[in-house]
Amino acid sequence: MLDPMCGIGTTLVEAVHLGRDAVGIELEPKWASIARLNLETAAIQGAHGTGVVHTGEGAEVAARLALTSLAGRVSLVLTSPPYGAMTHGQVRSRRDGARAVEKHAHRYSRDRDRRTANLAYQRPEKLMDSFTRMMAACRVLLAPGGVVVVTTRPYRTRGRLVDFPGQVAQAGRRAGLVQVDRCAALLCAVLGGRVVGRTSFFQQVETRWL
Template identity: 55%
Template structure:
C-alpha cells in the first residue's frame, strides 16, 4: 500500500517577479503562464540528485530547465510554441553564463509525441516536472484605473498561443486526453521508480469551479503512474503571523463579486503539487540500457 502524505511548502515568500529578476531574460515576463521558480527549485532539490536528468514536456520559457541546470542537474524540454522554445534556449544560455553547471536542451514540437522526440533518453529521467495548460490566455499583466488614473482596465501579455492546434485551445476532455498522452510518453523516459511532479490548481469556467487536480490524478493513472503525494505550494507569503496576499487583480475582483452575490468565493493562494511515481521494474526483467543521447547547453531542434 502506498502511504500518501500532505505537506505545505512556503514557495511564495518572494513575489514571482522578484524570483525571476536577473535569473531570467526580461522578455520572459511576457509569458502569462510561468511556473514559480521556487516551486521548481524545491521539487528538483527534493526528488533528484546532482547529475540526474529532469524533463519538462511543456517547458514554456524553461523555468524547470533553468532551475535544474543551476542545481547541477541536466534538463530536456519540449515546447509547442517555437517562440517560447527559443526563449527557453536563451534562458538556458543565460543560466550557463551565470555559472550553472548542468546542461539543457529544448525541442520545438508536440509533447504528445515526446517519446518519439527524445528516443535516446528512454529510461533515463529521474524527474518529470510540468504543468498542464489552463487555456490559451490567462490574466497576464493588469493595470486598473486606480493605478493609472485612466478609465477601465488595461491588459497585456495575457496570451501565449494563437495556434488553434495548441492543446491549450481544446475543451477539457480533449485537453485531458492530450495530457494523458504526454504523461504516457514521459513514463517511457522515466527510469524505474522515477518521479512525475505536476503543478496544477482548480480554475473557474463560466463561474463553475473545475477540479483540474482531480482530473490530473485520473489521467496519470491511465498513464500507468502511481499517486504518491500531494503538496500544497503556497503562492502567498508567510510572515509576522499573517499571510501576505499575492493574488492577482482578477482573482480579487471575482472574489468580491462572488461575495456580493452571496457566494463565498476565495482567491487561490496555492498550487497543488501532485507527485506520482513510475512503478519499479518487475523482478527478473531485463535492465534498461542507457541511451546514447547527450545534452548540450541551449540546443533547439
C-alpha cells in the same frame, strides 16, 4: 529532468542551476526560443547542468525521444499545464509611458495547427485526453524509480470550482503512473494568528457569476 510543456523554461533554468541536465519540449517556437535564451543566460551565470529545448508537440517529441538514448534515463518529469488561452503576459501602464494599459505576450499563438495541439485551447475532456497521452509518452522515458511532478491549481469558471489537480492525478493514473503524494500550498495571509484567504481578482470576477 524533462519538462514536456516547458514554456519559457523556468523549470529547466532551475534544474541546470542545481547541476541537473534538462530537456524541455515546447509547442510554440516563440516560447521555445525564449527558453533557449534563458538557458544560455543560466550557463553564463555559472549553471553546471546542460539544457536543450525541442520545439514540437509534447507527446510526439517524447515518443521520438523514447527511440534515443534518453529512454529509461529521466529521473524527474516536472511540468505545469496551461489554464486557458491567456498567459500572465506583460503589462505597460501610463507609469511606464504607455497611453493606456497595454498588454503583450498575454495569449498563446492563434496559428491554426498549433492552436489544435495547444492544451491551452482544448475543452476539459480533450485536454485531459491529451495530458494522459503526454504522461504516457513521458513514462517510457522514466528511469527506474523516476518521479513525475505536476504543479496545478483548482480554478473557477462561471462560479464553479474545478478540481483540476484531481483531474490531472486521474490522467496520470490512466497513463499508468502510480500516485505517491499530493502536496498542497495555500496562498493566504496569517493575520493576528488567523489564516485569511487571498482571493485573486479573477476568482472574484468568476464568483460573481453565481
